[in-house]
Amino acid sequence: MTRSTGALPTVIAAFMLMLPPSLMAHVQQERSEPEHESTVDGSPERIAVWFDQDLRLVSFEVSGPDGPVALRRRPERTLTRHFETAPSSTLAPGEYTVQWRGLAEDGHVMLDEFRFSVR
Ligand SMILES: [Cu+2]
Numbered sequence: 001m002t003r004s005t006g007a008l009p010t011v012i013a014a015f016m017l018m019l020p021p022s023l024m025a026h027v028q029q030e031r032s033e034p035e036h037e038s039t040v041d042g043s044p045e046r047i048a049v050w051f052d053q054d055l056r057l058v059s060f061e062v063s064g065p066d067g068p069v070a071l072r073r074r075p076e077r078t079l080t081r082h083f084e085t086a087p088s089s090t091l092a093p094g095e096y097t098v099q100w101r102g103l104a105e106d107g108h109v110m111l112d113e114f115r116f117s118v119r
Contacts, residue, residue: 027055027110032098033084034116043091043118047071048084049100055110057083057102064118065094079105091118 033048034040047062057075060083061068070088083100096118101111 026108027051027053027102027104029100029112029114032114034114036114037116039117039119041119043087044116046084046086047098048082049098049114051081054079054081054105055102056080056104057100059101060085060098061100062087062096062098064091064096066092069096075100075102093118 028051030050030052032050033046034044049060056077056079058077060071060075062071063069069091071085072088073085075083094117095115097113097115099111099113101109104110
């Protein structure tokens with residue numbers, strides 16, 4: 001009769017799961033223009049986002065079928081609940097993605113995106 005002498009792999013989770021900080025205090029994208037997953041007829045006159053809390057917007061980038069889109073206005077890094085800009089030239093038909101990044105008042109980095117199509 002064989003007898004197992006192998007030690008049980010007593011793997012003790014010696015670390016605690018580091019839970020992410022509560023999302024409650026964090027900034028959400030409330031709405032956007034164009035709306036997320038919407039289709040607009042022709043090039044939109046403005047591209048805008050609203051947040052549910054103040055945010056220090058650091059970057060706001062639009063990309064489409066022809067790559068990055070030049071914008072008339074850039075974020076100013078001041079605390080704001082709203083940012084809007086416009087494409088510098090007419091947007092060609094296609095899918096566009098808007099990615100923004102900013103700092104919540106507590107300094108945490110927030111980011112999100114919305115997408116729309118131009119036809
Ligand atoms: Cu935070």
